[in-house]
Amino acid sequence: MLERLKNFVDGDWRPSNAVETLKVINPATAKPLAEVPLSPAGEVDAAVVAAQKAFVEWRRRPAGERIQPLFKLKILLEENLDDLARTITEECGKTFAESVGELRRAIENVEVACGIPSLMQGCNSEDIASGIDEHMVRQPLGVVAAITPFNFPAMIPFWFLPYAVATGNCFILKPSERVPLSSNKLFHLIRTAGFPPGVLQLVNGGKETVNAILDHPSIRAISFVGSTATARYIYSRAAANGKRAQCQGGAKNPVVVMPDADMEMTTRILVDSAFGCAGQRCLAASVAITVGEARKVLTEQLVEAANHRKVGYGLDQGVEMGPVISAESKARIEGLIAKGVREGARLLIDGRDRKTKDYEDGFFVFPTVMDEVPPQGEIAHTEIFGPVLSLMHVTSIDEAIRMVNARSYGNMACIFTHDGANARRFRYEVNAGNVGINVGVAAPIAYFPFSGWGESFFGDLHAQAHHGVEFYTQTKVVVERWPSQWNRKF
Ligand code: NAD
Numbered sequence: 331m332l333e334r335l336k337n338f339v340d341g342d343w344r345p346s347n348a349v350e351t352l353k354v355i356n357p358a359t360a361k362p363l364a365e366v367p368l369s370p371a372g373e374v375d376a377a378v379v380a381a382q383k384a385f386v387e388w389r390r391r392p393a394g395e396r397i398q399p400l401f402k403l404k405i406l407l408e409e410n411l412d413d414l415a416r417t418i419t420e421e422c423g424k425t426f427a428e429s430v431g432e433l434r435r436a437i438e439n440v441e442v443a444c445g446i447p448s449l450m451q452g453c454n455s456e457d458i459a460s461g462i463d464e465h466m467v468r469q470p471l472g473v474v475a476a477i478t479p480f481n482f483p484a485m486i487p488f489w490f491l492p493y494a495v496a497t498g499n500c501f502i503l504k505p506s507e508r509v510p511l512s513s514n515k516l517f518h519l520i521r522t523a524g525f526p527p528g529v530l531q532l533v534n535g536g537k538e539t540v541n542a543i544l545d546h547p548s549i550r551a552i553s554f555v556g557s558t559a560t561a562r563y564i565y566s567r568a569a570a571n572g573k574r575a576q577c578q579g580g581a582k583n584p585v586v587v588m589p590d591a592d593m594e595m596t597t598r599i600l601v602d603s604a605f606g607c608a609g610q611r612c613l614a615a616s617v618a619i620t621v622g623e624a625r626k627v628l629t630e631q632l633v634e635a636a637n638h639r640k641v642g643y644g645l646d647q648g649v650e651m652g653p654v655i656s657a658e659s660k661a662r663i664e665g666l667i668a669k670g671v672r673e674g675a676r677l678l679i680d681g682r683d684r685k686t687k688d689y690e691d692g693f694f695v696f697p698t699v700m701d702e703v704p705p706q707g708e709i710a711h712t713e714i715f716g717p718v719l720s721l722m723h724v725t726s727i728d729e730a731i732r733m734v735n736a737r738s739y740g741n742m743a744c745i746f747t748h749d750g751a752n753a754r755r756f757r758y759e760v761n762a763g764n765v766g767i768n769v770g771v772a773a774p775i776a777y778f779p780f781s782g783w784g785e786s787f788f789g790d791l792h793a794q795a796h797h798g799v800e801f802y803t804q805t806k807v808v809v810e811r812w813p814s815q816w817n818r819k820f
Contacts, residue, residue: 334365335510335534337373338517340380341527346373346534352507357423357653358643360691366510369535371542374502377531378548381473381500384528389470389498393447397496403523404440407433414484414515416645421509422483423652423693424607425644429484436488438776442795443492449799450497462811468803470498471550471574475543477504477564479556480655481610483512489780490553493798495529499551502531504543506556508655510534544568551802553793554578555612558713558739558785565788576789576801578612578781580713581741585615585770586730586756589623591746595768597631599746600719603770605639605697608654609717612786613742613764613771617703617710617720619730625723629701632719633678636697643689653686653693654716660693663716666709667698670720673707675700681717711737727752735761740783742772763787 334351336343348367356363388396407414415429422429443449454465476490487503494501505513517532533539543549544567551574554564558579568575585603587596603615620628644652654660664682671677681696695716703710703720710720724730734743744766745756757765763782766772774780774794781792791801 332362332365335367335514337369337534338532339377354421354511356420357655358689358692363421364511366507366534369533369539374533374539374542374546377502377533378473378546380528381502381531382548384526385472385500388500388526388529393450396498397444397446399523399525400440400444400492400496403519404437406519406523407437410519417515418483418512419644421511422480423644423655425649425652428607432482432485435776436485439488439794440492442776443496446496449796450803462809465808467806469806471802471804472499473549474499474551474802475502475549476553477540478506480506480508483509484516486555487513489793494802497799497802499802500529502533504533504535504539507536545571549573561788576791579786580739581612581782581786582616582711582713582737582739583614583742584617584619584734585744586619586621587624587628588621588747588749588752590748591624593627593631596746597635599770601635604719605651605717608651610654610715613773615770616714617722619722619724619733621727621730622725629721633699636679636699639697641694641696642686651717654695657693660695663695663714663718666712666714667718670700670703670709673704673709675703675709705733731756731759738785741786742766744770744772
């Protein structure tokens with residue numbers, strides 16, 4: 331009998347009355363792990379009512395006290411790291427080491443949010459006119475919610491959750507229905523950490539649950555991460571309902587390789603970027619653009635390295651790449667590879683129809699390299715979100731930068747070179763929110779805001795760090811005069 335997951339509302343685990351449920355599938359074995367309810371609107375409302383009740387006291391608690399359960403949560407996350415990582419791998423497919431990596435970034439965000447007493451300080455000016463002072467303070471919004479994707483089940487909720495509650499809000503998480511087990515484990519730790527009931531809540535579900543969140547009049551702000559189509563939809567509906575929204579979307583990340591790059595290092599980093607997490611990272615390299623003579627040597631080395639990548643179940647020793655998330659995803663990726671070939675690309679390595687020993691039912695796509703991908707074709711611009719690297723070739727850095735800037739997404743762009751002037755020009759001119767110089771996954775650490783440009787992001791304030799603090803607070807300006815004998819003397 332499969333476990334049916336519960337929601338965490340008002341400080342307790344509650345069974346959902348959902349009529350519809352989905353099976354959570356281990357993508358390496360294709361076996362079900364649990365059943366997740368698609369919670370109806372009434373259950374979102376119950377969470378909002380509990381959050382509103384909790385907000386009254388939580389926002390009045392001094393910031394230095396609000397962060398105490400976060401310190402405890404950090405310890406609990408460290409103590410349970412291996413167990414959490416195993417769960418991430420089981421439901422999401424990435425390797426155990428990759429799961430540990432995402433948990434490290436989650437913990438880092440908790441650490442940064444523990445600095446809220448100074449991060450959320452306001453500012454003031456004395457004597458803006460004689461005897462009149464002006465102060466700006468930051469106050470929490472109230473009830474806020476986040477809707478997250480499948481590919482980083484533990485890290486992405488933590489781009490938001492610690493900042494939201496440390497600044498005094500009450501937070502509701504709607505995790506991806508494909509990977510709800512990690513959130514389930516995280517909320518067991520959150521419960522132990524000692525947050526008051528209603529401050530942090532978990533509501534499982536799918537589209538209808540999301541719509542109930544977007545339409546709820548008492549939810550003040552929405553943080554979203556997922557595909558561009560959903561991001562655009564959520565941004566519009568949240569804005570139409572008068573909410574703040576920050577919505578991160580999809581990506582198609584180009585990496586430019588100059589002829590003077592260290593080819594051995596570039597190959598190693600590029601292969602990790604393109605095939606790590608089976609290409610299901612929003613910061614995965616998906617197009618390598620070689621300049622001039624970089625083409626020949628990079629292509630040969632890439633093919634060699636991609637061919638040797640060990641594919642299998644992420645919990646097994648030595649495995650470097652796991653499966654993609656679902657059978658549908660595998661079929662979509664394989665369909666896009668076929669489309670690339672129809673558009674004129676040459677398949678240097680074909681990752682379709684390859685079997686993985688002991689896991690024949692799993693949703694595996696092996697590393698795939700497509701050469702001479704036509705720049706105007708669909709494959710050059712469509713997010714594949716799988717282990718597929720496209721190669722394109724140009725003769726100058728001008729052409730490469732034009733190609734980078736021709737795309738609608740702007741999550742990340744990278745350059746590999748030894749030439750500082752080319753590197754500077756690249757970082758100055760490319761349209762991307764994250765730039766890597768001799769780096770293949772330019773993911774900002776938690777002390778920096780994180781987000782893309784263009785079709786990769788809808789909103790203005792990004793995730794993490796001081797942007798998180800600004801997103802979850804509203805400013806209030808107080809202009810103050812205290813008439814007295816002393817003031818009048820001057
Ligand atoms: P997705 O858009 O399918 O789902 C994301 C969330 O939205 C889930 O919680 C899901 O329940 C909900 N959702 C999906 N369709 C909906 C709809 N029609 N109405 C209401 N809610 C809906 O994304 P995914 O497949 O889980 O994640 C992969 C995508 O996320 C990729 O495009 C990837 O690039 C992107 N991503 C972006 C970033 C970033 O920082 N920009 C980070 C990670 C992932």
